[in-house]
Amino acid sequence: MDAVMETIVGVAEELRQWGDTTASTGERIAAAFVLNRQDLLPDMYSGMVEAWDRLDPEFQEAVRRIRREGLVEPCLEARLPPRLEPACLRDLVRRLRSMARFEHDDLSIGDEAADVLQELLDR
Numbered sequence: 001m002d003a004v005m006e007t008i009v010g011v012a013e014e015l016r017q018w019g020d021t022t023a024s025t026g027e028r029i030a031a032a033f034v035l036n037r038q039d040l041l042p043d044m045y046s047g048m049v050e051a052w053d054r055l056d057p058e059f060q061e062a063v064r065r066i067r068r069e070g071l072v073e074p075c076l077e078a079r080l081p082p083r084l085e086p087a088c089l090r091d092l093v094r095r096l097r098s099m100a101r102f103e104h105d106d107l108s109i110g111d112e113a114a115d116v117l118q119e120l121l122d123r
Helices: 003-018 025-035 048-054 057-069 086-100 109-122
Strands: none
Touching: 003 025, 003 057, 025 048, 025 057
């Protein structure tokens, strides 16, 4: 497996596990095609044809080879790690807010962290 294919497979595994990645736009597009998941395309490339055309020929060929060789199994949905499941996050928000009540200064890091997590849950 060449370096481009290895990179795409790695990004596909990140997307499969986390539903997101810090990879480049081209790497993310290629990984979304490998996983057969249009919803994982970057927002600016939500159309399949537009996204495919964004890839250079080397990436397109890598996607074809990865799919043909079955190096990554397509997935139906991204899975959140257990600690990021909504029920766990809600519990963490509750705990952070209760801890914040015992802080003595005006700046409550617990409340700030709880607000960030609550925002994530509300999406």
